[in-house]
Amino acid sequence: MNISVLSPNILTSGTNFFVNPKKQIEYGLTSLKGVAESFIYHLSDIREKHTFKNLLDFSKKVNVKLGGKKSLESLSKAGAFVSHM
Numbered sequence: 615m616n617i618s619v620l621s622p623n624i625l626t627s628g629t630n631f632f633v634n635p636k637k638q639i640e641y642g643l644t645s646l647k648g649v650a651e652s653f654i655y656h657l658s659d660i661r662e663k664h665t666f667k668n669l670l671d672f673s674k675k676v677n678v679k680l681g682g683k684k685s686l687e688s689l690s691k692a693g694a695f696v697s698h699m
């Protein structure tokens with residue numbers, strides 16, 4: 615059985631783990647230690663209306679104060695920003 619678990623992705627990962635149309639498991643962002651759940655819900659709402667071109671664009675569109683420095687650090691350490699913008 616070939617099961618693929620994808621890294622956390624700021625553009626596609628949801629709040630919880632889920633199987634995408636390609637039968638890959640998408641990492642749930644609320645499973646990351648140090649990430650505020652309220653920030654992930656806010657991020658999901660913003661993603662429905664906007665795309666992010668880069669980290670600066672992300673910081674302009676998302677209320678980073680909801681997650682704070684710790685949430686951003688945790689997302690960054692998990693690779694959620696890598697090659698997705």
